[in-house]
Amino acid sequence: MLDAEDFDEFYRSTRVRVSAYVYALTGDLTEAQDATQDAYARAWERWAKVRTYDSPEAWVRTVARRLATNRWRKALSRAVAHRRHGLVESVPGPTENVVAITAALRQIVEPQRVAIVLHYLMGLTIAQVARETGVPEGTVKARLSRGRAALSGLLSIDVKEPDHA
């Protein structure tokens, strides 16, 4: 079944990035895992179309983010996690470093956070971030600049200025 093989490969090769994206935005690894898997299930539900997109991963990423930022859904997923034995073991505890990073990310405003995570963690270009977030490239650059400055302060580090700054 070629479609299934195709999807399975897509899922295996992108799920870590997608969940890292959600984790970076929410600071909740369990939620990131759950929203990511849910988003891929939705992708399979309409795989015939999603697979034809320029970036199926962007589609899944958007869905996962949306699912994860639904406040009520988050509350539910926690309840589900309690009922579902084994989930706790499947999500490792964060390191001190990771806790500091996610805490810092959550303190910057969401548009900046999204831009930072898409560009620096997902490796999207400025143009790709602009396309995915629906804003001009100049806006993305401004968000990156402000977000970078904010993170530098929050993490007490000096980060290297990129060429596009």
Place this chain on the structure above:
Amino acid sequence: MPELDEVLSPLIQSTSEVTFQMPSEIRRRGERRRILRRTAVTGLVLVSVIGIGVGSAWALNGPAPTPDVAVTPSPSTPPATSAPPTNPPTHTTTPPPTTPPATSPPTGSPRSTGEPATPRSIPTTAMLRPADVGSGYTASDAQEGDDHGSISMMMSYCGQGDYTNAGEHRVVNRKRSVRRDDEHYVLEEVSAYQNTWAARHMDDLRAVLPQCTTIDIMGDPNARATFTVVDSNFTGDEAILLKETRNGIVQYHAVVRQGNVEARLRIHTGATQSQARAIVVAAAARLCNATPTC
């Protein structure tokens, strides 16, 4: 001096240690969703705890399907291995006489003195009826659905997904789809908010709309939607009617408020503007069954 990508890289490391479900299990979940969606679309009685994309079925028929995302709380998203069924939604030509109230919020919210009481549930009588839309329509009360084409989703494509915080102050909501076939339907979501948040949502929506008159779905210029405010404050305490044109297809979005309660409508019936307006007026009248402020 580190690059920021190096600083953030531990996040990738953390998620790489997560144990994900097997691909086959993910596909099974997707299949379950697909089956349930088809069941809903064919009008059969549906038994489900899974979010059903009634709206998504319609969106799939469009030229550029938008991501399947929950724009409303999904109080019963299933665990992967969940057993199906509770709470079958109803498909009726008239509202059932006794339908349980819509899902209540996980926590209660205090009521501020001097403000109209916020409903703790949305009765079916507050929802649109098939007759409000036209002949040949039936209503479905599946409470878990994903509307790909909702106004919230469109705003997120516009880069304004966070245009309001009103969602955090929503106390209860209820959904209904009134449909004739896959090309003719109205999706309605009625929500009650704390204090003045229903009005605040209207303000936030009005403020953001001028920035979102043209929206490329997923950044795709071939899936470009244009939004125009075509009417305002013609019913209820306040209302807004939006015309969306995408790939030659016209549909209307509306938000109408009565006190602390609002209805969001997506009218995809081929209606003219005046017909769409009439549906919104009917929805506003129905809302009075959920609030004492009318």
